[in-house]
Amino acid sequence: MTTTRRTPRFRIRRMQEADLLPMAGLLQRLPPADRWPLRHMAAELHRPLGWAWVLDVWEAGRWRLAGYLILWEQGELLHIANIAVDPAHQGQGHGRRLMRVAKAVARRRGMKGLSLEVRVSNLRALRWYLRLGFQIRRRIRNLYQTPQGWEDGLYMVLEHV
Numbered sequence: 818m819t820t821t822r823r824t825p826r827f828r829i830r831r832m833q834e835a836d837l838l839p840m841a842g843l844l845q846r847l848p849p850a851d852r853w854p855l856r857h858m859a860a861e862l863h864r865p866l867g868w869a870w871v872l873d874v875w876e877a878g879r880w881r882l883a884g885y886l887i888l889w890e891q892g893e894l895l896h897i898a899n900i901a902v903d904p905a906h907q908g909q910g911h912g913r914r915l916m917r918v919a920k921a922v923a924r925r926r927g928m929k930g931l932s933l934e935v936r937v938s939n940l941r942a943l944r945w946y947l948r949l950g951f952q953i954r955r956r957i958r959n960l961y962q963t964p965q966g967w968e969d970g971l972y973m974v975l976e977h978v
């Protein structure tokens with residue numbers, strides 16, 4: 818028996834003002850602890866040395882916003898300030914595709930690698946970053962204020978993009 822896995826049709830592009838409305842819906846579908854306020858997302862449209870990307874999937878005859886990637890230039894490293902994929906579209910490789918964009922931006926700007934922070938209890942994301950080659954550099958106490966209280970973060974780096 819053969820199984821075929823359909824590759825979803827997708828595109829990755831820079832975020833625009835018009836994406837903020839569907840972005841509000843996407844943010845609502847993420848777990849509260851991983852949810853940025855919409856005004857933070859809106860500010861990313863104008864950040865110097867920052868780049869906001871979105872991923873659309875083709876669904877029911879139109880493009881739908883299904884993921885995003887927020888990048889900040891921080892010294893020699895490109896910092897992944899936020900990355901998320903709509904829960905309905907996770908596990909289809911979109912996270913990896915967004916990560917490839919981050920690497921391409923870092924390479925294009927001659928940067929040494931990628932960095933990010935993750936909540937210690939976000940085990941799925943943590944394992945995923947480790948599989949992608951990120952290494953834990955340090956633990957940062959009380960980095961996040963979540964609906965459950967303050968939580969530590971892990972600072973991770975991927976060298977050699």
Ligand SMILES: CC(C)(COP(=O)(O)OP(=O)(O)OC[C@H]1O[C@@H](n2cnc3c(N)ncnc32)[C@H](O)[C@@H]1OP(=O)(O)O)[C@@H](O)C(=O)NCCC(=O)NCCS
Pocket residue numbers: 847851899900901902903906907908909910911912913914934935936939941942945948
């Ligand atoms: C982390 C995140 C961006 C990954 O996006 P994604 O589109 O699911 O990523 P991919 O499909 O490329 O990879 C998912 C991996 O998790 C695995 N996985 C494990 N459990 C899974 C599940 N229940 N559903 C989907 N994938 C699952 C997949 O097999 C895949 O493994 P692989 O990379 O070794 O093949 C996404 O889970 C997400 O948006 N999480 C919520 C927000 C978040 O935690 N962001 C990070 C904040 S630091």
